[in-house]
Amino acid sequence: xxRVSDPVPVIEVSELTKRYGDPQSGLLxxxxxxxxxxxxxxxxxxxxxxxxxxxxxRLLTGLSRPTDGQARVLGLDLAHDLTRIKKRIGVxxxxxxxxxxxxxxxxxxxxxxxxxxxxGERAPRADELLTRFRLADKRDAPFxxxxxxxxxxxxxxxxxxxxxxxxxxxxxxxGLDVVNARGLRHMIAGLRDEGVTVFLTTHYLEEAERLCxxxxxxxxxxxxxxxxxxxxxxxxxxxxxxxVTLQSGAGGSQVRRIVGQNIASLIxxxxxxxxxxxxxxxxxxxxxxxxxxxxxxxTGLSAEVMQVEKGxxxx
Amino acid sequence: MLADxxxxxxxxxxxxxxxxxxxPPNISWGILFPLAFVLAFAIRDPGNLxxxxxxxxxxxxxxxxxxxxxxxxxxxxxxxxxxxxxxAPVRLPALLAGKILGGVVFGLATTLVVLILAxxxxxxGGINWPLLLLAMVLSATAFSAVGxxxxxAVREVFEAQTLANAIRFPMMFxxxxxxxxxxxxxxxRVVARALPLTYAVEALGAAMTGGSWVTATFDLLALxxxxxxxxxxxTWTLARRLA
Numbered sequence: 001x002x003r004v005s006d007p008v009p010v011i012e013v014s015e016l017t018k019r020y021g022d023p024q025s026g027l028l029x030x031x032x033x034x035x036x037x038x039x040x041x042x043x044x045x046x047x048x049x050x051x052x053x054x055x056x057x058r059l060l061t062g063l064s065r066p067t068d069g070q071a072r073v074l075g076l077d078l079a080h081d082l083t084r085i086k087k088r089i090g091v092x093x094x095x096x097x098x099x100x101x102x103x104x105x106x107x108x109x110x111x112x113x114x115x116x117x118x119x120g121e122r123a124p125r126a127d128e129l130l131t132r133f134r135l136a137d138k139r140d141a142p143f144x145x146x147x148x149x150x151x152x153x154x155x156x157x158x159x160x161x162x163x164x165x166x167x168x169x170x171x172x173x174x175g176l177d178v179v180n181a182r183g184l185r186h187m188i189a190g191l192r193d194e195g196v197t198v199f200l201t202t203h204y205l206e207e208a209e210r211l212c213x214x215x216x217x218x219x220x221x222x223x224x225x226x227x228x229x230x231x232x233x234x235x236x237x238x239x240x241x242x243x244v245t246l247q248s249g250a251g252g253s254q255v256r257r258i259v260g261q262n263i264a265s266l267i268x269x270x271x272x273x274x275x276x277x278x279x280x281x282x283x284x285x286x287x288x289x290x291x292x293x294x295x296x297x298x299t300g301l302s303a304e305v306m307q308v309e310k311g312x313x314x315x
Numbered sequence: 316m317l318a319d320x321x322x323x324x325x326x327x328x329x330x331x332x333x334x335x336x337x338x339p340p341n342i343s344w345g346i347l348f349p350l351a352f353v354l355a356f357a358i359r360d361p362g363n364l365x366x367x368x369x370x371x372x373x374x375x376x377x378x379x380x381x382x383x384x385x386x387x388x389x390x391x392x393x394x395x396x397x398x399x400x401x402x403a404p405v406r407l408p409a410l411l412a413g414k415i416l417g418g419v420v421f422g423l424a425t426t427l428v429v430l431i432l433a434x435x436x437x438x439x440g441g442i443n444w445p446l447l448l449l450a451m452v453l454s455a456t457a458f459s460a461v462g463x464x465x466x467x468a469v470r471e472v473f474e475a476q477t478l479a480n481a482i483r484f485p486m487m488f489x490x491x492x493x494x495x496x497x498x499x500x501x502x503x504r505v506v507a508r509a510l511p512l513t514y515a516v517e518a519l520g521a522a523m524t525g526g527s528w529v530t531a532t533f534d535l536l537a538l539x540x541x542x543x544x545x546x547x548x549x550t551w552t553l554a555r556r557l558a
Binding site: 061063065083086091093099106116 | 524557
């Protein structure tokens with residue numbers, strides 16, 4: 001882990017608010033959130049679809065103006081120094097949005113031109129990124145002809161082309177297959193080692209747990225918890241979790257987790273529930289509460305809401 | 316910041332020319348469409364072919380500069396690519412200016428083909444070349460700005476095409492291309508004075524008949540004013556849409 005203590009946080013947000021439509025009664029997408037991101041950390045914004053994750057990224061990158069509150073990015077005031085901020089950040093939106101008509105190489109070069117990368121550095125940097133993201137053999141292929149995973153990788157490469165100090169990643173693995181999602185997570189972990197600060201939104205609990213130094217849980221526009229993974233787990237300390245494996249149709253099995261304070265009660269509850277449903281219990285194990293359990297406890301939502309709403313696989 | 320804006324304008328223009336403008340279907344549309352219209356009128360009045368050249372050039376500028384411009388921003392907004400430009404260190408007016416410049420260059424390029432053809436066929440003499448060049452540039456800029464305004468005013472590409480045609484076709488018949496504005500009924504003459512094509516035809520006509528700068532000054536100023544108004548409205552509309 002490469003987190004660096006720095007007197008000036010990379011992101012400093014105070015009471016940031018975004019209301020769409022009517023200033024009084026419009027949809028409150030982000031509701032007075034405050035947090036800081038330190039240099040070199042991977043900061044996760046974890047929440048279900050519609051929680052306000054993408055809106056927060058749009059506010060912090062200048063694509064949308066806040067209704068209220070302040071934000072400083074890389075020590076600069078978002079309201080007054082937006083162009084200077086933009087020069088030093090990279091953004092990977094949820095949809096891979098490079099130019100279909102341009103080749104992989106030309107897309108990277110165009111990104112560098114916009115950000116003022118010197119002429120002589122552009123082609124070597126583009127080739128370096130294509131190699132790093134395993135796209136060297138697609139150098140001259142139009143973006144439209146790349147697979148979904150390749151498009152995602154090239155979109156990340158384009159965001160890194162001008163060597164930003166801070167990278168925003170909005171749902172980076174949504175819609176990717178298992179192999180591509182794993183590759184992308186490996187790449188994100190590598191960025192942390194290079195000292196790039198990463199602001200990552202995701203609705204995949206496992207992804208947040210694996211990648212992030214700290215996680216903010218956001219629900220309905222409000223941050224309900226913010227801590228390291230261990231810190232979040234400590235918030236439900238004293239709780240116990242029971243994993244019950246049930247036999248399901250076609251010889252398969254189904255796992256159910258129950259979290260509570262008393263293991264004996266939890267086991268009794270789990271067995272009674274299985275019996276009432278006419279299901280056969282294959283095994284009962286006591287386990288440590290996971291981030292999923294923390295999420296359920298702190299948000300009052302079911303973990304399924306994180307899996308179902310976007311419909312992605314991503315694990 | 317000015318350097319960032321100028322660099323952004325330049326590269327956005329180059330990218331648009333490369334990605335959208337200089338494609339075979341677009342080139343053929345930009346040149347053949349005005350030629351077909353003028354040929355239709357030439358068959359009716361074969362004695363006045365040379366007189367139609369300023370109108371033909373103005374039409375080519377109109378269609379060349381505005382056709383792709385009218386859909387490119389809508390298209391990029393739909394596919395999310397416009398967001399890439401909005402995230403770059405380029406301010407909104409510069410971004411839009413880069414887009415407009417793409418239309419200007421393409422409009423000038425297609426019109427240059429028409430001009431060369433006209434010179435070969437009619438051997439036009441006595442042209443005020445500096446005035447012609449300025450009239451062409453100002454006309455292309457005004458027409459491209461019209462396209463940009465259309466592009467930011469709608470949400471779908473087909474809406475942009477419909478709106479652009481709703482503006483261009485009446486302009487084509489009232490702007491003095493085929494029928495001199497002076498021959499129009501009084502009411503239509505007033506309408507013609509509100510159209511940038513009218514001033515483009517007059518300025519190009521003055522330049523191609525060896526007219527003086529004084530003759531064309533008002534037309535050139537009118538084209539510059541149209542550009543400022545369309546550009547300002549397009550920037551304001553896009554900023555509101557994005558907010």
